[in-house]
Each structure stands twice: as C-alpha cells, then as structure tokens.
Amino acid sequence: MLTLSGVTAGYGGGNVLQGVDLHCAERTVTCIVGPNGAGKSTVLKVISGLLRCRAGSVEMAGTRTDALAPEAILRLGITQVPQSQALFPGMSVRENVLLGGYLIRRDRKLLARRYDEVRARIPVVAERAHEHAGNLSGGQRRMVEVARCLMLDPKVLLLDEPSLGLDPKSLAAVADLIQSLNAAGTTVLLVEQNVRLGLGLATHGVVMEGGKVRLTGTAAQVRDHPEMATLYLGGPPPAATRTAPAT
Numbered sequence: 132m133l134t135l136s137g138v139t140a141g142y143g144g145g146n147v148l149q150g151v152d153l154h155c156a157e158r159t160v161t162c163i164v165g166p167n168g169a170g171k172s173t174v175l176k177v178i179s180g181l182l183r184c185r186a187g188s189v190e191m192a193g194t195r196t197d198a199l200a201p202e203a204i205l206r207l208g209i210t211q212v213p214q215s216q217a218l219f220p221g222m223s224v225r226e227n228v229l230l231g232g233y234l235i236r237r238d239r240k241l242l243a244r245r246y247d248e249v250r251a252r253i254p255v256v257a258e259r260a261h262e263h264a265g266n267l268s269g270g271q272r273r274m275v276e277v278a279r280c281l282m283l284d285p286k287v288l289l290l291d292e293p294s295l296g297l298d299p300k301s302l303a304a305v306a307d308l309i310q311s312l313n314a315a316g317t318t319v320l321l322v323e324q325n326v327r328l329g330l331g332l333a334t335h336g337v338v339m340e341g342g343k344v345r346l347t348g349t350a351a352q353v354r355d356h357p358e359m360a361t362l363y364l365g366g367p368p369p370a371a372t373r374t375a376p377a378t
C-alpha cells in the first residue's frame with residue numbers, strides 16, 4: 132500500500148534519512164521505534180509531503196507521491212495526526228473537527244455525513260461538541276486530533292507519538308481507537324517512543340537508528356529481537372565491569 136524506497140531527506144545541508152526502505156501492507160499497523168533523533172518523525176514528514184525526498188521514492192497504492200504537494204497527498208488518502216498541541220484551543224471541538232474536512236467543504240452533504248460518522252466513532256466529539264478544545268484533557272484532545280483526520284476518511288493514517296503526555300487510561304483509549312480504525316480497514320503507520328505500547332498495538336515493527344532502518348519484522352519479532360536491548364538499554368554490561376558474585 133505504502134512504500135518508501137531508498138529515501139534520502141534532510142533539513143538544510145545535512146541528510147537525516149539515508150536510504151530508508153519501508154513498506155506498509157494494506158490494513159496493517161506499523162510502528163516505527165528508535166532512539167531520539169533517529170529520523171522517525173522525518174519519515175512521516177516525507178510521506179505527508181511536508182519534506183521533500185532528495186533521493187528515492189514514495190508510492191501509495193502504485194502512485195508516486197514524492198513530487199506531490201501535501202494537499203494532493205491528502206486527497207490520495209494519507210492523513211497525519213501531528214505530534215500534539217495541534218488543536219485551536221479557542222475553537223469548539225466541532226469547529227476543530229470540521230477543519231479536518233476543509234478539502235471537502237464544498238460538498239456540504241458529504242461533510243455532514245463524515246462529521247456524523249466521526250461523532251459516532253469518537254464519543255468525546257459528540258459529548259463535548261460545543262466546548263472549547265482548550266478545556267479538554269490531554270487524552271480527549273488526542274481523540275479530537277484523530278477525529279479531525281478522520282473527516283477525510285483516510286486510507287492511511289500517520290500518527291506521530293500518539294502516547295505523548297497521556298495518562299495510562301487515555302493511552303489505553305487511544306490504543307483502542309487505533310486498533311478499531313485498523314479493524315475497520317485503515318492502514319496505520321505510527322511513530323512511538325513508548326516501545327511497549329507501540330509494538331503492543333502494531334502488527335509490524337520498524338527500528339530506526341541514525342537515519343536508517345535497522346530492523347523490520349512482525350511486531351513480536353522486533354520486540355523480542357536481541358538488538359532491541361542494545362538499542363534501548365545499552366546492552367548487557369561488558370564482562371570486565373560485571374559485579375562478581377559474593378563469596
């Protein structure tokens with residue numbers, strides 16, 4: 132469904148991504164994990180067209196997207212939930228959600244139908260429709276951020292750190308929502324610092340380090356791979372520094 136081949140991209144003089152290959156099959160949930168600065172968010176920016184590839188290609192269901200403007204990529208069915216704080220706090224929940232339908236604004240019936248669908252799927256949109264988004268809890272805001280993206284009925288949903296700043300209950304609710312969207316047919320690609328949560332809800336995992344893909348596989352294969360300990364915990368201590376057992 133979504134394929135990156137040999138993608139090189141960066142900001143200013145340097146390249147952050149250095150030949151990234153990545154494939155998300157239809158109806159999968161792929162989670163990208165990796166240390167800070169590995170280039171995870173940059174991958175999402177390249178897919179959504181906010182950052183141009185310097186080499187390589189991005190394809191969505193057979194269509195090259197790497198030369199397209201972000202709006203054209205949205206129209207192809209790829210939408211991104213940004214990293215957080217993306218709502219307009221002084222606008223109502225309803226207004227924030229409707230903004231997500233900007234591209235279909237002229238088709239009033241479609242806009243109304245999509246809003247009804249989103250409201251039915253995400254209860255906080257119905258319950259707090261007329262409340263300022265700034266009055267919501269962090270977990271509720273994250274739900275509304277996702278709701279806004281659903282206004283375009285995306286085929287591929289990109290999420291950048293959906294767990295950021297959420298309490299355990301909200302985390303569980305966001306994870307449930309991602310899985311229910313996927314069960315309804317949406318392909319999901321997310322970036323997650325919370326490795327346990329991310330790989331727990333994903334079908335597939337990708338580990339990035341230094342702008343490159345270091346590991347890929349099913350979520351379980353990636354989670355259980357010995358290299359994960361090296362990347363996240365610094366690996367087992369060298370023999371010379373191990374504490375000798377007490378005698």
Ligand SMILES: Nc1ncnc2c1ncn2[C@@H]1O[C@H](COP(=O)(O)OP(=O)(O)OP(=O)(O)O)[C@@H](O)[C@H]1O
Binds near residue numbers: 147165166168174
């Ligand atoms: N707008 C930008 N301008 C310049 N450099 C940037 C910009 N955005 C990110 N970078 C740099 O690109 C590198 C990769 O950043 P990226 O945000 O993709 O990493 P990440 O793996 O998502 O990590 P994190 O979880 O810390 O965001 C970092 O060194 C970062 O400082």
